[in-house]
Amino acid sequence: MQIALAGIGKIAIDQHVPALSASEDWELAATVSRSGTVDGVDAFDSLDAMLEACPEIRVVSLCLPPVPRFEYAAKALAAGRHVMLEKPPGATLSECAELERMARARGLSIYATWHSREAQQVAAAKAWLADKTLKSLHITWREDVRRWHPGQDWIFEPGGLGVFDPGINALSILTEILPDAIHLREAVLSFPDNRQAPIAATLGFRHPGNAAVSCDFDFRQEGEQTWEIEAICAEGTLRLTHGGAQMFVDGAPAGEALTGLAGEYPRLYAKMAQLVRNGRIDMDLSPMRHVADAFLLGRRETVAPFHF
Amino acid sequence: MQIALAGIGKIAIDQHVPALSASEDWELAATVSRSGTVDGVDAFDSLDAMLEACPEIRVVSLCLPPVPRFEYAAKALAAGRHVMLEKPPGATLSECAELERMARARGLSIYATWHSREAQQVAAAKAWLADKTLKSLHITWREDVRRWHPGQDWIFEPGGLGVFDPGINALSILTEILPDAIHLREAVLSFPDNRQAPIAATLGFRHPGNAAVSCDFDFRQEGEQTWEIEAICAEGTLRLTHGGAQMFVDGAPAGEALTGLAGEYPRLYAKMAQLVRNGRIDMDLSPMRHVADAFLLGRRETVAPFHF
Secondary structure, X not given: OEEEEEOOOHHHHHHHHHHHHOOOOOEEEEEEOOOOOOOOOEEEOOHHHHHHHOOOOOEEEEOOOHHHHHHXXXXXXXXXXXXXXXXXXXXXXXXXXXXHHHHHHHOOOEEEOOHHHHOOOHHHHHHHHOOOOEEEEEEEEEOEHHHHOOOOHHHHOOOOOOOHHHHHHHHHHHHHHOOOOOEEEEEEEEEEOOOOOOOEEEEEEEOOOOOEXXXXXXXXXXXXXXXXXXXXXXXXXXXXXXXXXXXXXXXXXXXXXXXXXXOHHHHHHHHHHHHHHHOOOEOOOHHHHHHXXXXXXXXXEEEOOOOO | OEEEEEOOOHHHHHHHHHHHHHOOOOEXXXXXXXXXXXXXXXXXXXXXXXXXXXXXXXXXXXXXXXXXXXXXXHHHHHOOOEEEEOOOOOOOHHHHHHHHHHHHHHOOOXXXXXXXXXXXXXXXXXXXXXXXXXXXXXXXXXOEHHHHOOOOHHHHOOOOOOOHHHHHHHHHHHHHHOOOOOEEEEEEEEEEOOOOOOOEEEEEEEOOOOOEEEEEEEOEXXXXXXXXXXXXXXXXXXXXXXXXXXXEEOOEEEOOOOOOOOOHHHHHHHHHHHHHHHOOOEOOOHHXXXXXXXXXXXXXXXXXXOOO
16 A cells, blocks of 8 residues: 655654565655655655645655644545554644544544554563553653753643653553553652753552552653563562563563564554554544643642753 | 432532422432531432442432542442533543443443533524634633632642633533534643642634634633633624623624523533433533643743732
8 A cells, every 4th residue: 555654754764664665565655744755755845735646645644743743634634545643643632532533534544653552562561461460560761851852842842741752652551551441640740940841750540459550750861761661460570671672570581472573663554554454443542641631630840940 | 310419518509409409300319428418318428338328329410529539430330320520520531531431331321511511502602603604712711719719729739720620611611612623722821839720821722714712711800700702703793701691693682592491500410311311421521621731732831829
């Protein structure tokens, strides 16, 4: 199937283009970007122009920043195209709900992707937890914003989500692997004195079995970087480390040997191909809803100014 | 039908009890409260005790504050009771989604009420707007928090919503009367230096017809209080004033003469009776989603400390 990619920046070049090149499902047939291009692929600088020139391209993948993404997605859907969305699927929950309604009304597929859910051991962790009795679960997601987002002031602007930009990846794994629904009970959000988005956050959730479920997100972690989930169950302890790439049970390596497609983005695109073939929608907004809940319910504290 | 009322505070005494007394559908058969009671009605100080003692009461109406409400609603649903929720329906969007799933799985009714939608001219305003071309819409919702919430510090605590406690009423009317879906594009939230919730907010929405849709919420309004929506259309101008009680078109009084039930709460309880009879669910979270979006996307500014 032919696909167009809109928003040719770092994530497109690093992840989307290689995943599409290696895919048996997809042919990257056009790009839409004001600046970036991909060698050998038709380049358009506006979505309108691409939609008009390429009626044979039935699918559009959007990896622009969240704020402008809605207009692109709405135009693509209005033009009868299926749509795939980078995370987070939009700047607001309401616009995501609106996109889902639009797709449903037109019989189109739309996919809110969460790439961390495709990390190597997430499915194995989910399978392991399915029949266990959870006692407590703690997420530590600590990284150095200067290393991963050097000079990217937008991440601390309104809508940029701050530490929830990586934190939403952790929440996407959490909502995938837990068999039970949780909701936020309390949160503390640490805003640098000179910024509009939090640089750190702690979250506490209500779990139906009264397990203690908590998160520690921090953007100020120098040295070793930590993306880890520890679930203590009556039957043993699961650790999912390296953002879901490695799994341990009671300290011993566990999980599945890799079969099939390697890598998060190749798996996302394989799922998108299935959704389109089956005429289905996948718009699970639960990770983003937890983030919105944290902004809604969280206690704000002011911390030292942050400069890149 | 017999109904139990949990949370016997000011809103229960002022609105819920009189509405139930006047209703032909309902008999107030029990109250649940640690402090309040209603003359002549069986009083329980715990929900568990009421649920166990009164299997014949099939419906529970919750007018406690949002933060403890989830546990009550979940218990009532787990015990096979239909549930009616005061606004806002919870402290987080995720818990509301969970309650809806629980009710659906058990074949029970649940109703997220928005009392301002039952204001006298809201239905007439909706009917008038249905075939008009909207050019712009502005909401002015300015009231004196000292007058309406004297000494209620909880309203400025995390989860208390601040000016969005009344503002969500405006948003519940807006989402009811507009034929098109909107989503937040920008917001400014004014937090008093000593408080955790905004005392004022301005919101700007994206409308599919590119009408300018905006809100001005302020909790610092002394003197005249304003709860007003003005919608300028190609065909004329609608004004909905006094929180939806009065309607004007091009300056002349308009809307419907009152027939049927008088008052917001009697109409809410009549709707709940219909939902239970028909085995239906009404959990429209769109007003609360817009509030969460405002906290998520809004620019925060610090303003003068506020003291009651």
